[in-house]
Amino acid sequence: MRRFIERHPLWSLFIIVVIFVFLWLVFATWPPGFEAIFGKKKVFLNAVLNGITLGGLYFLVASGFTLIFGLMRNVNLAHGSLYLFGGYMGFKTVAWTGSWLFSFVVAFVAAALLGIILQYLVFRRMEGQDLRQTLVTIGISIVLADLMLWIFGGDFYQIQTPDWLVGPAQMPFVTAIKSSGEAVYMTYPIVRLAIFAASVVIGLAMWLVLNRSKIGMIIRAGVDDKDMLSSMGVPIQLVFLLVFAFGAGLAGMAGVVGGTFQSISPGEDTRFLLASLVVVIVGGMGSIPGAALGALLIGLAEQLGSVYAPTYAVVLTFLIMVVVLAIRPQGLLAR
Amino acid sequence: MTGIDQTSLSRSTSLKLFGYHPVVIIVAVLLLFMPLIANDFILYQIFSWSFMLGIVALSLMFLAGYGGMVSLAQMTIAGFAGYMVAIFGVNGIASVSIGWPWWLAVPMALFLATLLGTITGALAVRTEGIYTIMITLAIAAAFFYFTNQNYAIFNGHTGINRVATPHFLGVEWRSTVPFYYLTLGFAVLCYWVTSWISRAPFGLALQGVRDNPRRMAALGFNVNAHRIAAYVYASFMASIGGILLVWGNGQISPGSVSVDVAIDNLIIAVVGGISRPIGAFIGALIYVVLRTFALDVLVAFGLDGNRFRLLIGIGFLAIVFFSPDGVIGLWNRWRNRHASVSTVRQGGAHG
Known part of the structure; x- marks a missing residue:
């Protein structure tokens, strides 16, 4: 943090100003003249x-993607299908059992199993051939998309x-002051807040596991030099399998979240x-904090x-990507 | 993706006629007199479509095969050119039609689409390898969602229909036979120019950049400039394909630039083989034939006719698994096996 400020004083100033403006926009009561230009504070x-x-949801999807890429250099373009x-x-689990929480378990396990099958049968055979792996994931995503269209319809x-x-x-933000002097507080759907809290917890847990545990140490070592790691006796294929399963499982869980937030239909995979x-291009490939920052930025930009x-909402998202590529091609938080 | 054209060097020279292999001459004569043999359906639905898709796939083949840059944005550039021709020219949607004659609209569209392709390339060359795929895929998807949402320029989800096709020299170029020759002419032109560029100094330098960018930079070549120049040429070619596509269809909509279409373009190039320009057209022919007849074949086997994409996906997977160099790779392998048993088999490990 300090090194960043010392190195880039202007950027730091810019970021601090942006954060302060943002905090003011969120917490202050907007003066009437400002509301006239900018619209209602509630909006x-x-x-x-x-x-x-939405950023929380994107993070759930993208963190698995970035984890898999970071370790295996595999751009899994079938991630959306997962x-x-x-x-x-x-959806099927909720329809059968009626339990929302249990559906997360089922979605995680089902997607993780699919991920294990993919890693074990397909990607393991073409390790180190980036382009070929990517092409194969494209083929798999087409096949999976059509199979799901077949089974579940449009x-x-x-x-x-x-x-x-x-x-x-009720949220602790005042949106307006009534003429009686009473403050109007903002209200927001609980389910979205709960899901966001859950994605923060998952993100923190991932960070802790990666940085503070033995398995995290192995994964980080694998990111740096997997040949050396495997020559030290670590069963690297098993680590690959577990990481792939976990990343795929996260995507599956995110599917339940997305189905509750919005809806699921063919095309959502893309x-x-x-x-x-x-998100990972903006945040930096293979970086979990990068995925979090990227997801937040993209979610905010989109909404x-x-x-x-x-x-022009899509163009805004795209512009963020272009600007990041122009000033920092490796992504904001990449090493 | 090694070697430029090793196979043509090893080919036996005794069979050649006017400097061409007999197969080439037979194909050329066949294509030239195709309208005498084939009916309108075959001419338009199979051949014109193969030529148009082949041109766009050729632009991807050029980038991927000679430049080592797999760009999924080529169909987007083609689509953008198509949109520009429709908008600047005459079309059925009054609110977005500018109404220029075709000889003004076409250069404008070519220019704008090439510009877009150049910007895409300038962005994409900042990264390498699989990152290029991701960035160009993101660009393709962003353009698709943009056309879907934007009504002021692109007329949103419905797109633009009744796009006027040029009518000059007393020929209505939309009718089947003239359109066949139009697409054939441009396909041959693009094929010929691409083959020529691959042997010209620029093409050789580009292949050097593909194989070893650091060494080329040390030799004094501007690596990024070569890559961007490759994007300029490929985008120009894709724009030609896109304009032909919009003339052929008479309409364009976000569906024409969707992610599926961009990926289909990659499939065409990979299935045909990205080591030589002819691969793009072979891939396009296979794709178009499959797309046209898959329904009948699937139904004939008692399966659901809607499973066309499943068939394409499985076929693509099989090609990527067994022959990374596509149909050309299969052909090379088959010929090598027959030519001599002792020769080392080629076309396997790279890709």
């Missing part, structure tokens, strides 16, 4: 919260939110694949963009 806050929670697969599995599925998460929560791509410039 802005809603967009920000939507962006942050997301969609998890979503369908979650309908939209929405996963039912459990009763204990339905309804709004959408979330694109989101993960942009704020869709409120303030509806037709």
